Amino acid sequence: MNTVWIVLPILLVLMFQLGLELDRNSFAALLHRPKGVVAGLLGQLVALPLIAFGVGVLFRLEPVLFMGLMLVACSPGGSSSNVFTMLARGDVALSVTLTALSSLITLVTIPLLMEGVARFVALQSDTAIELPVGRLLLQNILLLLLPMLCGALFRSRFPARAQRLHTLLGRVAFPALMLLAALFFVQYARTILENLPALGSASLLLILAAMGAGRLLADGFGLDRTGRRTVVIEVGMQNAAQAIAVASSPLIFNNERMAIPAIVYALVMNVVLLLYLRVLQRGDRLRAGAGR
Template sequence: MNTVWIVLPVLLVLMFQLGIELDRNAFAALFRRPAAIVAGLLGQLVALPLIAFGVGLLFRLPPVWFMGLMLIACCPGGSSSNVFSMLARGDVALSVTLTALSSLITLFTIPLVMGLVSRFVSVHAETPVDLPAGKLLLQNFVLLFLPMLGGALFGRLRPAAARRVHALLGRVSFPALLLLAALFFMQYARVIVENFAVLGLAAGVLILLAVGAGSLVSRGFRLGRAARRTIVIEVGMQNAAQAIAIAASPLVFNDGEMAVPAIVYALLMNVILLVYLKLLPKSSVGELPDRG
């Protein structure tokens, strides 16, 4: 069974759910708080891929896993990051804006970055890795942009119905992700278990460095506490469903093993960020988000 036929509807649902959250206020932060937006995008789209490249080299990952680690680093988190921002008493409006913007920008940056990575890997691999950039761009357009646009239009035209649908999707999306992770784990259990020491360590180091980078960037821009927490979460949380869809898609790489780093990252990401939430000062509970 090709897991991609399960991940595709999950990804569509997640992006539609994100689209429902978008309104004029979601993009108003572009003009009200440009520093926070720039800091978040720098962390997500620049710092994280560079860190992943360094981690891949440090651990001397085989080409297929090197590609997989870079792929998960290029796929920004979806609606889950908004939920974590809320739990962290962060800036949820900023989280929604960053998630939406990064999802749109990566329609184009993922083909660009992964094209460069595939050429780098091909120099060191026995079999060259080919990236059909046009097909990847088309797949991202269909699986990311169109459902986001559909969700946004639905939210605008039928706000009451959209709120009900969003609440329903909020209840089923996380169990759907867990089901996807379980099915993928069962399919590649042997590979994951036998190589978890290397992959787990590489993914764990990447997550910790991503969290650290988010904190440093936000502090460098002198943002408030709520905005800093949000950017830490946005940089650390990645969209495993999107990474699996690209890796396993017959249109793109058609390589399920390339998606293994994504599922390992997703498992560790939730654990590490839950610990992060647990370590936040208790005094912040119930505080309103600051304006950074």
């Protein structure tokens, strides 16, 4: 069973759901919170790929897994970050803006960055991994841009229905992604378990370092508490479904082994972010108690 036929519908739903959140005011953060937007995009588009590159070299990942880890880092922010931002009492409008902008910008940056990574891998290991840039760009447009635009158009035409549909998809999307991870794990259990010590540690270090970089950027740009939390979550949560789709797609890499880092990352990411929420909630309770 090729899991790409499972991940593609999930990715389409996730991007359509993101489109349902977009309206004329969705990018107001560009004007009202420009520092938050710049901090978040720097974290996602610059800091995260650099951190992933260092982590991959540090753990001496084999070429295919190195490419898979870099693919995760080059992907846009995940739509689940909007939910986590809401639960963390962050700036949801900023979160939606960052997720949407990163999804648009990475249409161009993923092919460019991954082509550079493929060349690096070829030089270091004599392992040639072909990257069809044109087909990658086309697939990203079909799987990311078009469903997001359709979601935004649906919201503009049917706002009440869009709100109900967004709520429904929000309940379905995350379990579907976890189901994908479970199916992928069962199908490639032996390979995943063999590489779990390295990939689990690499994913954990990547997420923690990314969140740390997000916090440093947020502090450097002087963001308030809600802005800091939002940037930390946005930089720490990437669209693992897209990384899986690109790695396993017959049009691009057609290599499900390359998708394994994204599966491990998705599992570790959700555990870390849930723990982060617990820490924030405990801190909020302590502050509330001290303020009485």
